[in-house]
Amino acid sequence: MSYRDKKPGGFNLLRLKAQPTGAIITFVRSDFDESDVAKLVRNVRYLTKSNEYSLFSGTYGRRNVNFLISGSGPAGLLSALYELTPSKIGPIVRIGASGGLRGAHTQDVVIVRSAFCMDRVSYALAKTKRVIADSTLMNQLSESLRAGRTKSRVEKVVSVDAMYLFERNVRRAEAQGAYCWDLETATILAFGRMFKVRTASVLYVVSDRAGNAIRSYPPIRKLGLVSSVLKALSV
Secondary structure (H helix, E strand, O other): OOHHHHOOOOOOOOOOOOOOEEEEEEEEOOOOOHHHHHOOOEEEEEEEEOOOEEEEEEEEOOEEEEEEEEOOOHHHHHHHHHOOOOOEEEEEEEEEEEEEOOOOOOOOEEEEEEEEEEOHHHHHHHOOOEEEOOHHHHHHHHHHHHHOOOOOEEEEEEEEOOOOOOHHHHHHHHHOOEEEEEOOHHHHHHHHHHHOOOEEEEEEEEEOOOOOEOOOOOOOOOHHHHHHHHHHHOO
């Protein structure tokens, strides 16, 4: 069964001007400057634009790519993803900020191997405690980051429902090897598992357990990370 067989019926909150095709890069609105990201592609066309969600398409090389910009948190992101299910999309890569756990340092770049589903949205989607990224997509991201001279590491992450409220869950996942935490990665991977879409996540550590933080964040100012993801998706 494909994701199109499971599409929700009767609503489309995004009110898309056209259905997107091709790869999706998704990020939280506060994590990148949307106008700067748009400069990385040609032929920019907004399919929808609102305070809740934005979706624009562009051309990178010879491929069409889409950028889905949402608010933070798994529920809002899932709503936007569900509304894309009638379209021929995929793969999907999340890129954004994370908090570092044991051993992590600010400015680390993490390619997610798997995510602990400690938020209710991803757990309800996946019906499992851990979801796994697509291995081929992970390798493409790793090679592209390396070609762009960006050091990265492959690690586990834990996703929770909201910042600051779920320290016990974060610590439990940390004991099981989670290197960092965020809100959205498990939802992306669980969505891919449910709808058979290749998914992955690249995270930038903006704070760590030692109390260090990147003072210039938000937004993430390393647009080279987005460029590397674009190159990986063009393979």
